[in-house]
Amino acid sequence: MDRERFAKYIQENLGEKYIEIATARIDHFENYLKSIGKSLPTLDNKDILKYTRQLGMSNDQLFGVYNILYNFGLFAKNGEILVGCMLVYDGSEILQNLYERLEKEFGCELRDTIFDGIELPPIDLDQKLKPQYMKKIVPRLLDQLGQKKTEDFLAIGLHDRYEQLRQPDRTLFLDCTTLEEFLERRYENLINDMKKHRDEGTPWFVSYIDDEILDFYAQNPDLYRGHIENNTIVIKKGPYDTKGFINATTREEKRRSICHCPFVRESLIEAAQPIDPVFCNCSAGFEKAYWEIIFATSPIQVEVKASILRGDDFCEFAVHIPEAIMHSHYI
Structure with a gap:
């Protein structure tokens, strides 16, 4: 050094x-x-x-x-x-935020019921052990809150909001005349960022970018960009581990490479489906926070259209465009 x-x-x-x-x-x-x-x-x-x-x-x-x-x-x-x-x-704040939100919204008694026998883990917990927490917690949420309340609770999101990290995209949005222009320029920035990582030899998420990965996104332009459909923005997420997805030889390996959730990912190579798909509403909450910052308005409704836990091959979300945005950034 x-x-x-x-x-x-x-x-x-x-x-x-x-x-x-x-x-x-x-x-x-x-x-x-x-x-x-x-x-x-x-x-x-x-x-x-x-x-x-x-x-x-x-x-x-x-x-x-x-x-x-x-x-x-x-x-x-x-x-x-x-x-x-x-x-x-990645996701190190999720369990702590879940613990605190349960207390804030439902009280200590329900929080303690959900976390009975579960201690908050160290942040450097082995990736393979993380799904064990949601295997216990999600069924308890469904038992105590029911399907609809669990969906609504998770759809607010368990991640931090990353306000500062998302401000450049907010600035870009304000510089665009239309929502379509924003989606296109945001995607161009993403591809340029990948190329920068390729040229510098640094990782993008957990993948080292090479021409094979850039070709993959060139052949799959629907990933990450988003398109407007019936007053919604439909976002199809690309793989968390793109190189792992390209090299995967089984459907289970591909699904694990796609999944962005550290509390689900490693469970996807197991024979049985161990985590209820309702938990994917947490990922909708991640998108919700992003678009609330971009549009500077809340609440934004985001629904899960497809997810790995539901048996789909990709995860897809529909972001409902607020009426004021439809008027200011015409579609």
């Missing part, structure tokens, strides 16, 4: 007060890699999880460690560090 350059990077991106703790953390991390016979060029993303699990820290402390590791991955242009961090960040 070039300590001087890294210290400057931390000062510019996290602040001067983090320089000492960040450099000490990366020194510790590199020493750990040496102890297992690895180095920065030879590590893989699983080594990130192995490293943090042996630290014995609380979730709040682990978030600090992962923030430093992620910034170091950006600084060092090390894709495996970035993927390891992404696998932890």
